Amino acid sequence: MVSARYLAKRLGSIALTVFFITLIAFFVVRVLPGDPAVALLGEDASPQELAAWRKKLGVDKPLMQQYVDWLRSLVRGDLGKSVFTGKPVIELLATRLPLTALLTIYAMALAIAISIPLGTLIAIRRGTWLAVALSSISLIGVSIPNFWLGIVLIMVFSVLLRLFPAYGFVSPLENPLRCLASLFLPALALASYAIGVLTRQVYSSVLEALSQDFVVAARSRGLPERVVLVRYVLRNALIPAVTMAAILVGYFLGGSILIETVFAIPGMGTMLLKSALSRDYYVVQGFVLVYALLFALSNFASDLLYTWLNPKVRYG
Amino acid sequence: MGSRILSVESLSVKYRANPREIHALRDVSIGLERGSSLGVVGGSGSGKTTLCLSVMRLLPKNAVVESGRILLDGVDLLSLSEEEMRSVRGKRVSMIFQNPHTSLNPTATVEQHLLEVYELKLGMGAGEARQSAREVLREAGIDHPQDVLSKYPHQLSGGLAQRVLIALAIAQSPEVLIADEPTSALDAVATSRITSLLKKLCDRRGMSLVMVSHDLRTVLGLVDEVVVMLFGQVVERAPADRLLKRPLHPYTKLLVSAYRDVFWRGVVIRNGLPSNRGGCVFLESCPHPLDVCREASPPLFEAGCGAVRCFAYAR
Amino acid sequence: MLVEARGLTKWYRLGGGGVVRAVDGVDLGIARGECLGLVGESGCGKTTLALLLLKLVKPTKGSVFFDGVELTKLSGRRLRRLRKRMQIVFQDPYSSLNPWMSVEQLISEPMRVHKLVHKEEIRDRVVELLESVGLSDEYLSKYPHQLSGGERQRVAIARALSTNPEFLVADEPVSNLDSVMRAQLLSLIDDLRRERGVTLLFITHDLILARALCSRIAVMYRGKLVEVCETEELFEKPLHPYTNELINSAKGVCEPAAESEVVERGCRYRPRCPHALRICEEIEPTLSEVDGRMVACHAVLT
Incomplete structure (x- = not known):
């Protein structure tokens, strides 16, 4: 059983992680050459003008002062404002986060829907040509960079076959079905690595489960093969796979930045990239922090999921 | 003596293992009379488990039956289809295993294990299956089945887990029970309890028993006849008392x-x-x-x- | 006494907040040169007790003395110096030997760690040890997976003996072996013990094995010693009902009794005990002397 002590310990460690991330998020953007004033006024603005804008934007204060100010407002739940548009970062998040979340969940659903049957099939038909072919395909998924795969998918499915739209994102509020269609290629590109990893995980754990004593014992009672496969093999084999899927959510967050850019999806990733280029400090800091938090939470969820699925841990 | 319920005739089995083949059974013959019990004794690697799995037709994929017949009540099990064999397993011949903990599904409770057998194999409704599950656990010497039903395998002691496995094996009232080293993972107290339980069950149900062990101690007093195996061969066959008094x-x-x-x-x-x-x-x-x-x-x-x-x- | 435990206790905290009293207040002395059998069913805390005696786990309470030195207070170099004087052979010969090391490396490692033998002499010493456990020098370059269970256990014994220990713990060393190998290995352990004058703690669930090997037997039940006695006396007249149950089950006369639950209060053995009294429900009996024998049972004490 998960004890309150364990939960407190884990949440404490997440809080500590987030604190370190604030340090990194804050100082790394500031180490980059250039600042918001330069980005705003251009390279040939006069020093007086630049200084005036810096004062206005609050980036003329000592670094530590700026950091402490930012932390203070964070505690109050205020992520600051965009230097350029003046919009609160929290508002930007509210418009961008749902889309990135949708893309991530979509990719995860695809990854699970493809890799579980695929991995199981390869394990059961081990040694046949089919299994060898399928497992080589899954290896491709692991080794190809997803943004490159994204471009290839656009060229094949959109430009050549005209099956899916290349660009032109459709909001789910406007038309849910067309939204899913427009997100299909990006989700697939994002999921490619996870499909490869998960397929191999499912394959090896199904293979291991198949050789367990309890599978032979179940067969010795004359149970139908379908029951043996689902209740004995898969139920045990999927515990590590599902756990790994939750960890991969964190990976998807990172991957989505590139994928959103390649497919021109107005999610968190495109915004983060744009803000980083224009040195929009508070947006970058806020977004990086949210990414980090989601990443830590997905790891935490993975551990909880493992505990919940595994009776051995649940009833220690 | 009654008729032969199970007889293995000149069975040879090999395993294909790179780079060579391993002959696990060479020309093995054993016979089990209806209602009697047979002990199979031999050291590790003597082919005892291969013999058990051959009868159940549950040998691993790399095993090949080269020759021989396995007759259950006159019918050669090796000639049955997989579907026919499935109705033999559990219903006519059952098996219990050496390690009771690894032989139970770690993600299922004791009750789920039992209900599945009653519902899927005997076609019972949920209520009847629940009742039968309690009864069969009691028969396997678990006095308070309700304490055990909701437990997962890792929550059971070795002796208790082996009783659950025995309950699962007798649930479909088989004619033959094959016990493959059922006590070698258990301590001395649990061992003597499990052997006396097996004896009682066989007497009460008229079940025939094949008791496999590396240790004469667990077999004697339980079986009528003993077969000694070494390197995949039967090297001696004798009534239990003669074997002990005058081994050849x-x-x-x-x-x-x-x-x-x-x-x-x-x-x-x-x-x-x-x-x-x-x-x-x-x-x-x-x-x-x-x-x-x-x-x-x-x-x-x-x-x-x-x-x-x-x-x-x-x- | 070479080894002495006083009030030795080890509790393990469970995730859900419960506590397992693996070893619960054990007093036990092992005389130099003695062969003591520690007998009990699986899960009774035998192995934990052994690990505590060697300070391989830290006790919750209590202390261990080795040759008069309080082991539980030592650490660092002084502890390491004592370590070579005590060794253990584990039950499972498959997991207790590092699969990446050859037999020669396995046996010589303790000598190298404790710097006991000159480099040039190590090989001769390893061969000598191998021969003493009945294996020839052709085993030097083999790896654990190439050996049978019995051979692995022989290697584990040779490794344990490589530091010339005074105290050897053998934790169910033959439980995973078939009957013939078991008999051979037991005679080997017995011979080595006599030749080298090693003090042996032999842990087993099988009273028959303890009887053959040991001069004195301590019976353990759910974390407590319930009877400690000379072997022959124990078999002639077992005092504790649990000892009696063990002897009967070893003889094969045993009713198929049900498994018993854990009790919160009173005597731990009560749910299984045929002679339970009222007092057994309330007060836990302690190991006390009766006619020169040590037993923890109200029915015997009254």
């Missing part, structure tokens, strides 16, 4: 002395197949080898109400 094969003598005294100072017996080809498998460890033992592998000779694979008893 030198390997059986070794087993009996290991049974009588805890200590045994003598030749070290190696695992794995002996190096000599063609001769007797026990040649390297035999105290009194004959010349002929080097050249030929001995056949089974009739001797002392049984048979022995040793040239010393040739007629």
Whole structure:
């Protein structure tokens, strides 16, 4: 059983992680050459003008002062404002986060829907040509960079076959079905690595489960093969796979930045990239922090999921 | 004596393992009378488990049955289809295993294990299945089934887990129960309890028993006849009392002395197949080898109400 | 006494907040040169007790003395110096030997760690040890997976003996072996013990094995010693009902009794006990002397 002590310990460690991330998020953007004033006024603005804008934007204060100010407002739940548009970062998040979340969940659903049957099939038909072919395909998924795969998918499915739209994102509020269609290629590109990893995980754990004593014992009672496969093999084999899927959510967050850019999806990733280029400090800091938090939470969820699925841990 | 319920005739099984093949069973024959019990005794690697799995037709994929027949009540199990075999397993022949913990599904409760058998194999409704699950656990010596039903395998002691496995094995009222080292993972107290439980169950249900063990101690007192196996061959077959009083094969003598005294100072017996080809498998460890033992592998000779694979008893 | 435990206790905290009293207040002395059998069913805390005696786990309470030195207070170099004087052979010969090391490396490692033998002499010493456990020098370059269970256990014994220990713990060393190998290995352990004058703690669930090997037997039940006695006396007249149950089950006369639950209060053995009294429900009996024998049972004490 998960004890309150364990939960407190884990949440404490997440809080500590987030604190370190604030340090990194804050100082790394500031180490980059250039600042918001330069980005705003251009390279040939006069020093007086630049200084005036810096004062206005609050980036003329000592670094530590700026950091402490930012932390203070964070505690109050205020992520600051965009230097350029003046919009609160929290508002930007509210418009961008749902889309990135949708893309991530979509990719995860695809990854699970493809890799579980695929991995199981390869394990059961081990040694046949089919299994060898399928497992080589899954290896491709692991080794190809997803943004490159994204471009290839656009060229094949959109430009050549005209099956899916290349660009032109459709909001789910406007038309849910067309939204899913427009997100299909990006989700697939994002999921490619996870499909490869998960397929191999499912394959090896199904293979291991198949050789367990309890599978032979179940067969010795004359149970139908379908029951043996689902209740004995898969139920045990999927515990590590599902756990790994939750960890991969964190990976998807990172991957989505590139994928959103390649497919021109107005999610968190495109915004983060744009803000980083224009040195929009508070947006970058806020977004990086949210990414980090989601990443830590997905790891935490993975551990909880493992505990919940595994009776051995649940009833220690 | 009644009719033969199970007989294995000249069974040879090999495993394809790179780079060579391993002959796990060579020309093995055993017979089990209806309502009686047979002990199969041999060291590790003697082919006991392969024999059990052959009868259940649950050998691993790399195993090949080269020759022989396995007759259950006159029907050759090797000729049945997989579907027909599935209705034999559990219903007519059941098996229990050495390690009760790894033989139960770690993600299912005891009740789920039992209900599945009653509902899927015997077609019972949920209520009837629940009732039968409680009864069969009681029959397996678990006095308070409700305490056990909701538990997961890892929450059970070794003895309790083995009782659950026994309950699962007898749930479909099989005619034959194959017990593959059911006590070697258990401690002394649990061992004696499980063996006496098996004896009681067989007497009450008229079930025939094949009891496999590496230790004469767990077999004697439980079975009528004993078959001794070594390197995939049957080296001796005899009624239990005769085997203990007058073992014939030198390997059986070794087993009996290991049974009588805890200590045994003598030749070290190696695992794995002996190096000599063609001769007797026990040649390297035999105290009194004959010349002929080097050249030929001995056949089974009739001797002392049984048979022995040793040239010393040739007629 | 070479080894002495006083009030030795080890509790394990469970994830859900419960506590397992693996070893619960054990007093036990092992005389130099003695062979003591520690007998009990699986899960009774035998192994934990052994690990505590060697300070391989830290006790919750209590202390261990080795040759008069309080082991539980030592650490660092002084502890390491004592370590070579005590060794253990584990039950499972498959997991207790590092699969990446050859037999020669396995046996010589303790000598190298404790710097006991000159480099040039190590090989001779390893061969000597191998021969003493009945294996020839052709085993030097083999790896654990190439050995049978019995051979692995022989290697584990040779490794344990490589530091010339005074105290050896053998934790169910033969439980995973078939009957013939078991008999051979037991005689080997017995011979080595006599030749080298090693003090042996032999842990087993099988009273028959303890009887053959040991001069004195301590019976353990759910974390407590319930009877400690000379072997022959124990078999002639077992005092504790649990000892009696063990002897009967070893003889094969045993009713298929049900498994019993854990009790919160009173005597731990009560749910299984045929002679339970009222007092047994309330007060836990302690190991006390009766006619020169040590037993923890109200029915015997009254």
